[in-house]
Amino acid sequence: MGRFDHLATRPARGPADILRWKVLDPLTGKHGKPRRDAEPFVTPTRPWSRDLVLSGAPSLTWIGHASFLLSMGGTRALLDPVWRDAPGPLRRLVPPGIPLADLPSIDAVLLTHNHRDHFDTWTLERLGATPVYVAPLGHAALLRSVGATKIVELDWWQSATVGSLEITLVPARHWSMRAPWDRNDALWGGYLVRGPEGTAYHSGDTAFFDDFARIGERAGTIDWAMLPIGAYEPRWFMKPQHMNPDDAVEAYHLLGARNFVAMHWGTYQLTDEPPGEPPARTRALWAERKLPEASLWLLDVGETRALGR
Numbered sequence: 001m002g003r004f005d006h007l008a009t010r011p012a013r014g015p016a017d018i019l020r021w022k023v024l025d026p027l028t029g030k031h032g033k034p035r036r037d038a039e040p041f042v043t044p045t046r047p048w049s050r051d052l053v054l055s056g057a058p059s060l061t062w063i064g065h066a067s068f069l070l071s072m073g074g075t076r077a078l079l080d081p082v083w084r085d086a087p088g089p090l091r092r093l094v095p096p097g098i099p100l101a102d103l104p105s106i107d108a109v110l111l112t113h114n115h116r117d118h119f120d121t122w123t124l125e126r127l128g129a130t131p132v133y134v135a136p137l138g139h140a141a142l143l144r145s146v147g148a149t150k151i152v153e154l155d156w157w158q159s160a161t162v163g164s165l166e167i168t169l170v171p172a173r174h175w176s177m178r179a180p181w182d183r184n185d186a187l188w189g190g191y192l193v194r195g196p197e198g199t200a201y202h203s204g205d206t207a208f209f210d211d212f213a214r215i216g217e218r219a220g221t222i223d224w225a226m227l228p229i230g231a232y233e234p235r236w237f238m239k240p241q242h243m244n245p246d247d248a249v250e251a252y253h254l255l256g257a258r259n260f261v262a263m264h265w266g267t268y269q270l271t272d273e274p275p276g277e278p279p280a281r282t283r284a285l286w287a288e289r290k291l292p293e294a295s296l297w298l299l300d301v302g303e304t305r306a307l308g309r
Contacts, residue, residue: 001037001185002183002185003137003138003185003186003187003188004137004138004183004185004188004275005183005184006025006174006186007184007187008070008147008174008175008176008184008243009169009173009174009175009207009240010240011190011240012175012240013237013240013241017088021128024116024162025168025234027199027255028081029289034186036155036173037177038238039284041266041274041276042093042094042302043064043094043266043267043275043300044094044266044300045094045097045302046176046298046300046301046302046303047302048061048090048097048098048302048303048304049061049261049304051174052304052306053071053098053104054104054198055071056074056194056198057071057176057306058071058072058073058195058306058308059071059305059306059307060200060224060304060305060307061097061098061155061302061303061304061305062097062143062261062263062299062300062301062302062303063078063081063082063083063091063096063097063098063099063301063302064082064094064095064096064266064267064301065082065117065118065174065235065264065267065268065296065305066079066080066117066118066204066210066226066228066263066264067079067080067081067082067083067096067261068080068110068179068202068226068263069098069103070193070200071100072164072165072193072196072197072198072307073138073163073164073165073195073196073197073198074163074164074220075105075107075162075163075164075165075195076104076105076106076108077106077107077108077110077162077167077193077203077307078106078108078109078110078131079110079112079191080111080112080118080119080224081109081112081120081123081124081127082096082117082120082211083096083100083120083123083126084120084123085292089268089269089270090116091268091269092116092205092267092268093266093267093268093269093275094266094267094300094301095228095303096301097149097302097303098244098253098302098306099226100123100126103235106127106131107131107132107165108131108132108133108134108159108162108163108165109124109127109132109133109148109161110134110135110167110169110191110193110202111120111133111134111135111136111143112136112137112174112188112189112190112191112202112203112204112205112291113136113161113172113174113176113187113188113189113204113205114139114142114178114186114188114278115176115205116175116178117270118179118204118205118270119139119142119223119309120209121146124146124147125146125147125215127229128147128260129147129148129149130233131148131150131245132151132152132160132162133151134152134154134160134167134169134191135152135153135154135155136151136153136154136169136186136188136189137153137155137187137188138149138176138184138185138186138187139153140153142178142186142246144235149220150283151307152210154168154169154189155169155187155189156170156187156289157169157170157171157176157218164195164196165193165194165195166193166194166195167191167192167193167292168190168191168192168194168196168220168285169190169191169226170195170201170211170215171188171190172187172188172189172190172203172204172205172206173190173206173207173208173209173211173223173240174204174205174206174207175241176188187199188204188205189204190203190206190215191201191204192215192219192222197223197308197309198221198224198307199217199219199220199221199222199223199224199225199309200222200223200224200225200226200261200307201219201222201224201225201226202226202255203225203226203227203228203239203265204249205228205242206228206241206242206243207240207241207242207247208242208243208250208251209238209249210253210254210255212251213254213255215255216255216256216257217256219255220223221256221258222255222256222257222258223257223258223259223307224257224258224259224261224297224307225252225255225257225259225261225263226250226266227243227250227251227260227261227262227263228242228243228262228265229243229244229250229261229262229263229264229265229278229279229281229282230242230264230266230270230271230273230275230278231265231266231270231273232244232245232271232273232278233271233272233273234271234272238271240283242264242271244245244278244281245278245281245282246281246285247263248260248282248284249282249285249289249291253299258295259295259296259297260295260296260297261297261299262279262282262297262298263277264298265278265279266278266301267301268278268283282296282298283296289308291305
């Protein structure tokens with residue numbers, strides 16, 4: 001039994017569920033192979049704003065998937081950094097938004113959980129021992145193994161300060177596993193990051209749950225909410241662990257956030273929906289609800305936005 005089994009999403013998914021998804025359902029015609037758009041989809045990219053990022057001005061850059069470079073108050077933080085391009089599910093559809101060699105100095109690395117599309121040891125080894133590594137309980141040994149020396153482990157609602165940033169781990173509806181024998185031995189979560197220019201929220205991987213309202217209440221104002229819109233089909237398998245666009249827009253509403261920053265789409269083909277579907281569905285929902293167009297940030301990979309209230 002894992003240390004955090006009592007907090008893990010239910011129902012848990014295991015080998016029998018993967019067999020049903022990947023083999024049995026296609027054989028019985030319940031669903032086919034992963035769906036594709038009628039036309040090939042290429043994730044939008046653009047050159048990163050080098051001068052803005054290197055200046056240390058408040059900004060947010062989408063590296064791809066759940067990886068961001070966030071700068072506030074002159075402190076730079078990477079969230080769930082993954083630069084690796086690996087065979088299989090982690091074969092990238094698009095290169096990282098900033099080349100690893102071009103990264104400016106990093107003060108903090110924030111990790112939401114130990115799944116390999118969020119916690120990449122190859123990347124962390126190359127980031128080195130200089131940053132402060134912030135992670136949920138149970139990650140210290142893995143971080144030490146990749147050379148990290150300044151490590152802060154947090155429980156839900158605990159906080160740490162790095163430079164000008166106050167970093168708070170908040171709940172998420174998910175689970176953890178690095179190997180078959182360590183399921184839920186490490187905690188998972190999202191982050192509230194408060195800086196002089198405002199408050200950012202990164203949900204990590206999560207299913208929809210009512211605690212979004214509590215996170216919003218305790219945060220006060222959330223200026224930028226980074227929420228996942230992809231990796232959601234087949235729904236019977238993914239609903240306990242990943243949101244779809246409908247869930248993400250409802251989570252944004254419960255959080256009371258000013259801006260919605262879409263993530264967790266277009267970088268890997270992890271699940272059955274086509275890569276272009278998540279942003280299309282999100283745009284349609286936004287228009288249907290008549291929400292302010294400027295508050296929807298469907299960034300291109302590499303796109304940098306200046307931050308300010």
